[in-house]
Amino acid sequence: MDFRTRRALIKDLIKEREISTQEELMELVAQHGVQATQATISRDLQHLNIVKVMGQQGRTYYAQLQETPMALNERLVEAIRHRVESVTTVQFMNVVKTTPNSNFAMIVAGEFDGDENEKIVGTLAGNDTLIIISPDEEAARAVAEFINQYL
Incomplete structure (x- = not known):
């Protein structure tokens, strides 16, 4: 299990x-x-x-205690605030843009991977673009809402 x-x-x-x-x-x-x-x-x-x-x-x-949509991992919040420029939801995935040519996508992906959130199945990162894969569209929307509140 x-x-x-x-x-x-x-x-x-x-x-x-x-x-x-x-x-x-x-x-x-x-x-x-x-x-x-x-x-x-x-x-x-x-x-x-x-x-x-x-x-x-x-x-x-x-x-x-009262549940939150996502665990408020301080490092994750800081990574979003300082490195993420935008997020776009596409079906059950989110495309996250970070500072161009910065390699920040891998840093942000690492923070999401370490969060152990059931709304995230996995991440895939390039230089400045990160894909966050969720189990369904509802979970993807929740992830996007979480990110957007810190942009």
């Missing part, structure tokens, strides 16, 4: 019940046929913005 499927399962489990410990979450994930270490569960919780909250009866449990 890939990390996207595991994280989707974790989100569902957190929504369905009040889970108090990572060990409890590991057991529930294992019951669904997914083996994951405590360190992996911890990273998944952090990536998904899942934190412990206090319940009405003083018991703590995991809950997901």
Whole structure:
């Protein structure tokens, strides 16, 4: 099972019940046929913005903070602000133009690749043009909106 499927399962489990410990979450994930270490569960919780909250009866449990369309990776935001000139959506892809003859496209692609976002399948970069491939048109539009808010 890939990390996207595991994280989707974790989100569902957190929504369905009040889970108090990572060990409890590991057991529930294992019951669904997914083996994951405590360190992996911890990273998944952090990536998904899942934190412990206090319940009405003083018991703590995991809950997901409000989701954002994309993880706000500061380096990614800075790369967009300082290196991207435009973005054009073409079906399920985005064509991103960076400063001409700058090799910045590869830098920006690296930041998107490191973001582990389910709205991005992969990137392809040349000298000053970057292609961001999404799983569908809706995801591509969300990526373009994210980029445009920092241009």
